[in-house]
Amino acid sequence: MKLSNPGSVPVYTIAGPSTARPLPDWLARRRNRSEKHSPENVNNFELLQNFEFEEASNCIRVSEDGNWIMSSGTYKPQFHVHSTQELSLSFSRHTKSENTTFLLLSPDYSKSLHLQNDRSLEFHTPAGCHYETRLPRFGRDLAYLRQSTEVLVPAVGLSSDGSGFGEVFRLDLERGQYLRPWQVDVGTDDEASGLQGGINVGSVNVATVAEYTHGLCAFGTSIGTVEFFDPRTKGRVATLGGQDGEITALDFSVDGLSIALGTSNGQIQKYDMRNPRPIFKKDQGMGLPIKNLIHLKTPTGERKLLSADKRIIKLWDEESGDLWTSIEPMVDINHVAHCPDSGMILTANEGKQMHCFFIPSLGLAPKWCHFLDNMVHEMENETQTETYDNYKFLTLPELKALSLTHLVGKTNLLRPYMHGYFVAAKLYDQARLIANPYIWEEERAKRVKEKVDKERASRIRGVKKVKVNQKLADKLLLKQKEREEVDTNAGILGDSRFGKLFEDEDFKVDETSREFRNLNPSTLIPGQNGYIDPTTRYVASSDEGSDDEDDNNDKEAGDEVVMQISSSRAQGSHVKDTAFGSRVPQTRPVSKARQGVVNGEKQVTFVPKSKKKEAEAPAPEKKRLDGRRSASTNTFRKQ
Template sequence: MVAAGSDVKVYTVNGAVAGSSSSIPDWLTRKRISKTKGKRALREHVEGQIELIQGFEFPEASNKIKTTRDGRHAIATGTYKPQMRVWDLDELTLKFERHADAENVDFIILSDDWTKSIHLQNDRTIELHTQGGFHYRTRIPRFGRSIAYHYPSCDALVSASGNEIYRLNLEQGRFLNPLVLDSPEDDPILGVNCIDINPAHQLLAFGMDGSASVQFWDPRSRSRVGLLNLPKGRISRSTGRSKVALPGVDDESGSETLAVTAIASRTDGLSYAVATSTGHTLLYDIRSPRPFAFKDQGYGLPVKNVVWIEGGSRMAGDGMVLSADKKVVKIWDRNTPSSNFVSITPATDLNHIHHIPGSGLLLSANEGIQMATYYIPQLGPAPRWASFLENITEEMEDQSVRNVYEDYKFIERNELRTLGLDHLIGTPALKPYMHGYFVSLQLYDTARVIANPFAYAEHREKIVKERLEKMADTRIRARKDGAGASVKVNKALAEKIERDAEREKRREEKKRARKARKAAEGAGAEDGEDAMAGDEAGAAAGEELTLLNDPRFKELFENPEFKVDETSREYALLNPSAAAQKTGASGSSRAKTAVEDEEEESDKMSSDGLGESSDESGDEDSHSDDSSDAGELNKFDPRARPGQKNARVQHEYARTREANRLSAKVNMVPLVAQTNASTGKLGDKNASFGQRRASRHTSKPSAKSLSTVQVSADGGMEMSFIPSGMEDVDESALARKKKDVRKGVEVFGAGMERGAEEPKGNMSESDRRGRTQRRKGMRSGSKNVFRQLG
């Protein structure tokens, strides 16, 4: 409902939005509504529109619209059927409609209100209407083109095809002698298109068709007092054509038929605006034959009407001019005609536009069903009967965000490098902002086409693929249950959400079960069952809303553009553990050696073996756990009354618990072998730590004793122990070790020595560089030997 032309806001408060065109014609929308096709047709008609005046429309099109001098009514003519409609602006609704026999060409309002009007019809008739309805009809010799009313003499002036202006005196009720305009032989007058009466000095101005001139007549002497010839050369140079012809009217001979289509005089009595059939508007001072302003509409179409906007201007200033053809409405300053104050493009072809004096409201008659109304706050205030428009527009301006970079595109540095525009960094062509730049939209489009000439083809292929996938989804296929059925991207995120939801669901079920059990113990079995049933029903009815079933995040799991990049730095900062695992799995870290690879495989094989045993033991434990859990669950009897015990269940639970205790064969032994008390050697493995300490203290102490225990008089004990003792070391092993030590050779680490001479002869590659491949068919002895303790 808002169209922005530069900094000036234009609010469409009736009819279609300015600058937009609907693909559905008005008559089809009305047909849908009349046949009650449902809410869709009504929504298409009403959505995006404000109805300032109710019923502001015609069945097919509207021709002319004007307001009364008291500002309380609006009168318009239209078709089909030919009719006149009057709206009460105080009530903002239609007052009445009145049909006619012929289509209206032009009309004027005689009184200050709507009660008296005179209409020029296209069948050469003139109709007078009063408050009661049609009053009188008369005819003129030729087809009329325009009508005006001279208040001092009560003459209705009617222009027609030819060089005569017919005068109908409403006071006497008869035709007077017509005004015959001078028609030179070399430039004959084909007709008079428009009539203007200056409100300051009542000078009559007639716009010619054929001679491209304006004649000024004095009503007192009924004679011509001036002639204004339009500059044909300047107009021809502006249009770029040697001959100017009225489109759709002139013959194919190409005769020069420049015409004046509209005239408007200013209230100061000196300024005139003259519009032509070529889309030009010229501003004249009555004291000079040369125009002081020249305006081109740009379409080359005849100007429908031109209006001087006086009073009520806020930002517009004084002396604004409105010129309109059927395509565009332009409002511009008389001193600077090259720039527009605002430009409005109606949704349908324009027939007439009327400016309400002293306000910023424009009423237009067009070829559509809905008549348009435009409100421009910068042009003037709202009329008295529509003062609420100012509050609405102020609220909309407060809520709207004005974007300074409306014609710019924001791109990042990577995209800038892809488009080949990185050399513009630091120039006025790029405006730095946050982590990127603002670039002109036109420059961005040009660079994108140059960088990727097939962008449109790729976009079209993508659209076709999406439509084919959408059509394929409608076919009959196997049902896919679960939320992951529609997940196309971010499957890891979807699985995590499902796991979290399942965990939360189990937690809630446990809470409800605990609450139901407490309620059953306190209020009886029947109430407990009712509580459990109510909780289950509530859980089933209120399904928790997650990212998977929320329609607002549907594109997150279907559109590839929203795929989470797990290799990005942002993802690594938010998920350090997952990023580390991804890095190790992808091989971005150092490659594993053959020994590490072999040990990893041996660990895997050993874990598989342990897994089987653990599974078996797990099964046994699970059986015992199940039996014990069953005993715990059997303690609850929902049929029992509060305080009553079930003896049978308790006996069964006691028997099961005793059987589980007897069947469990657990031998609690220490994991460290102990020494024999008599020999000091490794002895009974089942000896406790205290027995071991006792055997050490009862044995004969030696000089090499590793531990001493002192008992004080009051029963306290003090012990010292050195782990690296030498009393259990085999002396033969020490002697063998000393024998193996070579002179000048230092041994350190595991099988490493320094200072030895290199062996003579050729060495194999494996001896020189070490093992580079893992063993074949062998298992690591350090990882696969299991000692059974106890």
């Protein structure tokens, strides 16, 4: 993916050939191996699998549902069908002759009509070629009337009845027969020149239909006229003439109120259907025949007109007629197609690969490649420091710092541009090394420092000193340390909305207040040893005293804390809560078998025996107890 046209309306090349002519297979493979790891090709990707032909492509169209792309090419004559849902080639099919143009008769690819250069019409289905028929003369274009299921084929030469008019053949697909052709004036009365294959033979070059509006049919001729026919009356209703050159492209606007035409000398004109004078007239600039005209609409409602010749594609503003943007591929263009409701433009060209261009200002990416929007957004955020990969742009002060000013105007090594010069990248590196021999060591030290700073990012760089609430600030920094996002200027500490929390004395947290001690019972209070337990109570003068009396009693007691055990109390009975010290004498004494009576805690000390001495000591003799009964009557055995 490459930004091919930087400017106010950027254009991105998604796919397409990088050379003007196709390379041999052996040379292309060698170049791909050598450029595999080059910076230009690291981020390249294949949008559609096998989106190419062996030699060139002739025509390309997108189905109405947007799920299929059909294209025809050579050599050998064939056409491909790509599935946009799978981003791959669905199937390819060879034909007997080369394809001139084709139409998709159904919302998908299942019904297609192909005009071949051997005067034949082929109807194709997913199973193959369904039917083939021959035309009396060579056809130039195809148009389809959905209301009456008629195919219109503008042809070359004069009619056979000697009337001196050209013909537009009509094929009724419902009945399967040819209807009476429409006669179009092609401006010749010479029978010799009107023969098939004559030098100056007239022809009907192009046809278009206002399908979704009034339904008029327009035909462009070789004498520079446009004739309009009404399918309901089967006759001519108007003629537009006075054009320089042949009419090679026609297209109705979406509302059907205007029509755009292109001529063989590169002129583009837009007409209102109610006015014979053109709204604007533009020159493509190349002097080549216009191949395609397409009316487009941006997401903001602006209307654009796309015109394409052999060399360049231009988009014009319909209201002002100003040039909006342009696309100039490296190969010759044969046909252009636009993906509906998107900014994607596809081209069939003389190169091996077909082109895909994406214009974000024209619309979003199609649904089948919506990821292009994110890629374009990332590329727009990148900083472009250099205009070319192999050249570095330097201003005059930078040249003086590198001692290269003596080359200005004396060599081609410095190419002037704007307020500076372009210098070859190798020359720039060498001059920078000569001017500062220690530049590599400085660069290395700089990178080492950046790496060390990056490793220290998870550590606390310093203590945030604030006027009030220092403990709260330290607590916040501790939480940032646990998340490995330490920054004294981030979060609450760096937010100006909470600045008074650490500066104004009115926002200071009083840790000695009762509210703070109730909310934070385990917080260490100055003047006391240990933490406050949640079960702590303050002894009051009476159970029914108010909060103020409790506070006075606490102060009179000298803030003395007495630990008590809460027990159940029957209604109206005496309180059974007593202190620990008064309960100790009432407990049952410990058994005399133990060493003394223990109240509370007891300390036990012992000295471990050495395993070495225990191993060296003799085993103790087993001594029989005197009280044990002996089964023997031998008196000596008892001693």
